[in-house]
Amino acid sequence: MAKVLMKGNEALALAAIKGGVDAFYGYPITPQNEVPEYLSKHLIDAGKVFLQAESEVAAINMVYGAAGAGKRVMTSSSSPGIALKQEGISYIAAAELPCVISSVMRGGPGLGSIQPAQGDYYQATRGGGNGDYKLIVYAPESIQETIDIMKDAFNVADFYRNPVLVLIDGLIGQMMESVDFDRPVKERKLPVKDWATTGTKDHPGRRNVANSLHIDAQELEDQNIHLQEKYALIAKNETQHEMINMENPDYVIVAYGTMARICRSAIKELKAKGISVGMIRPITLLPYPKLAFNMIPETTKGILCCELSMGQMLDDVLISNKGRHKVGFFGRSGGMLPDPSEIVDAIENFSDKVVE
Amino acid sequence: MKVKYDKSKGLTDKPLSYCPGCTHGIIHKLVAESLVELEILDKAIAIASVGCSVFSYEFFNCDAQQAPHGRACALATGVKRVLPDNIVFTYQGDGDLASIGIAETIHAANRGENITVIFVNNAIYGMTGGQMAPTSLIGQKTTTSQDGRTQALHGNPIHISEMFSTIKGVAYLERVSVHNPKNVMKAKKAIKKAFEYQKANKGFTMIEIVSTCPVNWGVKPVDALKWVESDLIPEFPLGVFKDKGDQNE
Numbered sequence: 001m002a003k004v005l006m007k008g009n010e011a012l013a014l015a016a017i018k019g020g021v022d023a024f025y026g027y028p029i030t031p032q033n034e035v036p037e038y039l040s041k042h043l044i045d046a047g048k049v050f051l052q053a054e055s056e057v058a059a060i061n062m063v064y065g066a067a068g069a070g071k072r073v074m075t076s077s078s079s080p081g082i083a084l085k086q087e088g089i090s091y092i093a094a095a096e097l098p099c100v101i102s103s104v105m106r107g108g109p110g111l112g113s114i115q116p117a118q119g120d121y122y123q124a125t126r127g128g129g130n131g132d133y134k135l136i137v138y139a140p141e142s143i144q145e146t147i148d149i150m151k152d153a154f155n156v157a158d159f160y161r162n163p164v165l166v167l168i169d170g171l172i173g174q175m176m177e178s179v180d181f182d183r184p185v186k187e188r189k190l191p192v193k194d195w196a197t198t199g200t201k202d203h204p205g206r207r208n209v210a211n212s213l214h215i216d217a218q219e220l221e222d223q224n225i226h227l228q229e230k231y232a233l234i235a236k237n238e239t240q241h242e243m244i245n246m247e248n249p250d251y252v253i254v255a256y257g258t259m260a261r262i263c264r265s266a267i268k269e270l271k272a273k274g275i276s277v278g279m280i281r282p283i284t285l286l287p288y289p290k291l292a293f294n295m296i297p298e299t300t301k302g303i304l305c306c307e308l309s310m311g312q313m314l315d316d317v318l319i320s321n322k323g324r325h326k327v328g329f330f331g332r333s334g335g336m337l338p339d340p341s342e343i344v345d346a347i348e349n350f351s352d353k354v355v356e
Numbered sequence: 357m358k359v360k361y362d363k364s365k366g367l368t369d370k371p372l373s374y375c376p377g378c379t380h381g382i383i384h385k386l387v388a389e390s391l392v393e394l395e396i397l398d399k400a401i402a403i404a405s406v407g408c409s410v411f412s413y414e415f416f417n418c419d420a421q422q423a424p425h426g427r428a429c430a431l432a433t434g435v436k437r438v439l440p441d442n443i444v445f446t447y448q449g450d451g452d453l454a455s456i457g458i459a460e461t462i463h464a465a466n467r468g469e470n471i472t473v474i475f476v477n478n479a480i481y482g483m484t485g486g487q488m489a490p491t492s493l494i495g496q497k498t499t500t501s502q503d504g505r506t507q508a509l510h511g512n513p514i515h516i517s518e519m520f521s522t523i524k525g526v527a528y529l530e531r532v533s534v535h536n537p538k539n540v541m542k543a544k545k546a547i548k549k550a551f552e553y554q555k556a557n558k559g560f561t562m563i564e565i566v567s568t569c570p571v572n573w574g575v576k577p578v579d580a581l582k583w584v585e586s587d588l589i590p591e592f593p594l595g596v597f598k599d600k601g602d603q604n605e
Contacts, residue, residue, distance in 0.1 A: 061424060
């Protein structure tokens with residue numbers, strides 16, 4: 001397949017099909033509606049399952065059921081919708097069922113707006129469900145990267161038996177880019193789903209149960225320890241980031257998704273002014289690329305965390321920096337997208353932006 | 357020696373967690389026997405809910421999933437849509453189904469999901485210690501309606517079978533009771549019929565079973581059975597509310 005011009009949300013949906021999705025359960029919400037719209041036609045035409053659920057809550061629990069049955073299943077939503085799914089996400093993570101969730105972020109809090117934003121960093125990486133669980137969270141910066149990640153997402157979910165969240169914002173979802181669907185996917189040796197609830201006919205002598213209830217305290221703690229060991233393995237194997245212009249930068253920007261693209265332009269403008277600025281671009285927000293911060297030279301004057309929110313990833317930047325450099329923050333929110341010149345100004349007036 | 361009566365192979369050896377005098381055990385037996393008699397146990401997937409029956413995934417001798425509170429019909433939908441040849445059933449109480457999970461249940465019924473819902477209505481929240489349920493009777497004293505439920509403060513008890521009888525996707529719907537042997541036999545017949553309908557892909561089936569909670573009602577088990585007859589059944593009359601029979605809609 002040659003390069004095609006495609007809208008972000010539709011490309012995400014097609015990439016899910018390329019990734020082998022068996023079933024989609026979702027509920028309408030802007031700005032992600034092209035995802036279910038595209039799948040409603042193409043999944044059903046392919047003899048697979050598409051179902052518009054009565055609510056976000058029902059949709060994520062349908063995902064639970066189908067994931068427990070061993071199928072490749074996904075849902076898609078946007079910020080307030082993801083808030084409603086958090087209960088189910090906690091249960092799915094606790095029961096160690098693989099699934100893929102895509103979230104096309106809009107402005108918040110509350111009903112907020114339908115404009116692009118990154119105000120759901122906490123929601124994605126800290127979660128709103130109960131208990132000690134973690135997702136694997138990807139934050140691509142382009143439609144091409146969204147496709148590449150979506151194609152691998154079901155493999156990652158199946159390999160670790162863990163929900164994967166692909167987090168883009170309304171800008172990536174709504175814009176069009178020239179993309180290639182045939183780029184190679186990492187080969188992974190996937191375990192057999194011998195735990196799936198498909199009826200004891202498929203596994204005589206053993207009952208398969210998808211469950212998150214452990215009424216015995218020691219049993220639950222053991223399960224939590226097991227989960228933490230799995231999360232440590234995920235951090236070791238799956239953490240992804242991109243380093244840009246990191247040889248002796250005067251400053252380092254940390255940004256992801258759409259904000260990283262705006263920062264790329266700003267870095268070019270700053271270079272023309274004789275200021276060398278590098279960038280750490282987390283591709284996984286969870287696990288977070290903490291070790292990348294060790295690569296920042298001592299001579300760098302400061303780190304500027306840039307977000308389309310009021311300072312959420314900033315927490316992880318401060319944790320990763322471990323007090324070595326001054327850290328500043330630049331953020332816009334509510335659907336306001338900065339011009340690269342605003343980031344140029346923030347670097348030129350770094351001392352005004354310092355938070356720690 | 358010939359064994360005339362034995363524990364159903366549809367149940368595991370796990371001791372039931374239900375209180376003395378509670379009729380959940382009888383209902384479990386009826387479901388288990390139906391699955392065995394219809395030879396569908398090995399392709400059945402039970403969806404356990406939250407409430408007294410939270411551990412039912414340990415009691416039914418088949419594959420199972422444990423759902424968040426109220427979400428059993430959503431899980432069942434998710435499973436059945438990807439495994440249409442399996443038998444999928446939920447086992448839910450009145451708090452789970454008629455309160456927090458009513459949306460999931462109504463929409464599963466409306467879509468005509470080919471699943472079976474075992475709805476156990478004992479007019480109270482048992483597991484959490486006797487709070488008022490959507491099906492609690494007017495005047496019924498619970499830990500959250502200590503002077504008795506009133507229409508003005510809490511509204512009237514909700515009638516699930518009557519409501520669901522208006523939904524086109526429902527293939528079979530009956531309210532039964534297990535407070536005496538005659539009704540236990542009728543309940544068995546209804547449960548088995550619901551699974552037969554699912555086997556024949558007829559659509560959504562639900563059996564509402566009027567049940568007891570002597571501990572939280574604060575009465576002896578025998579008196580609980582009497583209260584079913586004297587108070588619960590007049591409010592929740594037994595009978596077939598919908599039967600599509602051989603029709604295919």
